[in-house]
Amino acid sequence: MSTPVKISTPRNVETPAPQTVLVVDDEPTARVALAARLKRLGYRVIEAGDGKAGLEALRRERPDLTILDWLMPEMDGPSFCELVRRDPELLSSQILMMTSHDQPEQIAEGLARGADDFLSKAASKYEITARVQAGMRSATLIRRLEDVTEEILNKQEALERELQSAARYVETLLPASGTVVPGVQMVRAYRPSLALGGDLFNIVRWSDDFLGLYLLDASGHGVSPALRSASISTFLRRDSLLHHVGSNDPGAVLTEANKQFPLTENGHYFTIVFASLDLRCRTLSYATAGHNGVLLHRRSGETCWMAQPNLPLGFDSSTTYAAVELPITPGDRLYLLSDGLYEVPDPSGELWGQARLDETIRRLGERPLTEAVSGTIAEAIRWQGHEQFPDDVALMGVEIAL
Amino acid sequence: MAMQTKERPVPNGVILEMTGDLTYANREQFKTAVEAIRQKGCRHLILNMAEVRFVDSSGLGLLALVSQNFRLSQGKVSMLKPQSYVREIMGLANIQKLIPVYDNEQDALTGHQQAA
DSSP: OOOOOOOSSOOOSSSOOOOEEEEEOSOHHHHHHHHHHHHHTTOEEEEESSHHHHHHHHHHHOOSEEEEESOOSSSOHHHHHHHHHHOTTTTTOEEEEEESOOOHHHHHHHHHTTOSEEEETTOOHHHHHHHHHHHHHHHHHHHHHHHHHHHHHHHHHHHHHHHHHHHHHHHHHSOOSEEEETTEEEEEEEEOSSSSOOEEEEEEEEETTEEEEEEEEESSOSHHHHHHHHHHHHHTSHHHHHHHTSSOOHHHHHHHHHHHSOOOTTOOOEEEEEEEEETTTTEEEEEEESOOOEEEEOTTSOEEEOOOOOOOBTSOTTOOOOOEEEEOOTTEEEEEEOGGGTOOBOTTSOBOHHHHHHHHHHHTTTSOHHHHHHHHHHHHHHHHTSSOOSSOEEEEEEEEOO | OOOEEEEEEETTEEEEEEEEEESGGGHHHHHHHHHHHHHTTOSEEEEEEEEEEEEOHHHHHHHHHHHHHHHHTTOEEEEEOOOHHHHHHHHHTTGGGTSOEESSHHHHHHTOOOOO
16 A cells, blocks of 8 residues: 655645646757746646756646656656656656657557656647646546545544544443452453454442452444443443342343343344352352353362353343352352454464363463463464454453452 | 355245355345345245354344344244354354244245254
8 A cells, every 4th residue: 555645735625726737848948938838828837957856846846747858868758757656755746748759659668657648749739738638637636536535544543533532431441450359359351353342341349248240242343332332331330230120130130131222223232241249158140141251260170161042132122031150169260251352263264262262261270360361361362373353352350269 | 255145035935045154244235135135025034054154243133133123024034054153153142042943945934943
């Protein structure tokens, strides 16, 4: 891709300034005669006596059209054209080459080396006018294209700044790694695929020995999933749950969320795991909706994927989700994650997969939780061979030491 | 991989032969093809998935959306011969609860579901 052409002065579209023609010819009489004729036609004319001065004028004045003599000492017309076409700032210049011997082979050579059109030195007044006008039409179209391109680039830049700002907001919704309550540590990793991610998670202290936690994955990419994620994260706040659901039971929470967040008109939806952790009774109660990324790594070393096959949120308003209860023993680690972590392809297209993720987490079981989380992300990156994940990646590890 | 679709009329319905991936990148193409069939008043859309290699999360959402839209116009959607990997993805999201899966065309047409 070429560098976009920068335009130093904005052109006024309503009242166009006279168009400019640069005449490059070492022969003063011919140059002055052509310049006079062009001025009579209403153009602003700049003159240059050799190729070098011509290039300087082209760079400085950005004329709409350049009329160039073929035969000049030091730098001839075709060499001039070649330099222009190699220069990203100048390459879109319109060049009309003038020659006294207009043989077909010579015309072909001139065009091949970068001229846009030809003008015979023997051309009539009428032909000169017509060719100059044709060159101006092309120049106008190219300028318009450059203006539109620049406008698009500017708009895209503005949009990207907006996205970055939204992304910083989404990041503020995520909890910081650290001690949640004494005896419960949380470490998380978050790698959105674009600036703005649709994965969201949280762990919240509901009371001294009661924690609520969830991880959700909005389908799609970009602004709309991020907005929908922010909206459901508000719904999942404890005061909102008490108001809308009247309970913290994960099954009841997801059953209500399923009604509140139907499929969008584009078929977008959430998968989610929602859990509550009772530290006094040492039980984990959880429910999932189409979300497979929930792994319990027991202190004893064994792992179990906890998800049950069921519909994602919004697929069918009559679905009820039921909570499952599991006993927790001190030292157990619970991992909530998005499928973007394990659905990463290696260069041959083979996915890393849940089995390799499981094996990695078991292998890192003796290491501190911080290392287990960062090591797991590093392993996924190693598998795909680069840093940039194709989908949003979220991983929240929770260690219960109590 | 891009997706190609081809319609084939059958008694009381239309079979949509699909080739390629049902993914975010191909969502518009799939939506357009299916919506055209629904607009024609089709009551039973049968998606032939035999040549579909991959369905991503956006693809799953589209399947759910299509099934909802057909239900709204008193129609139904069935699925024919998904490949094993696609079948696994469908199973994890319990899609067969919304869209019955059949292993042959005759069963799909009569609505005769085999015990999986």
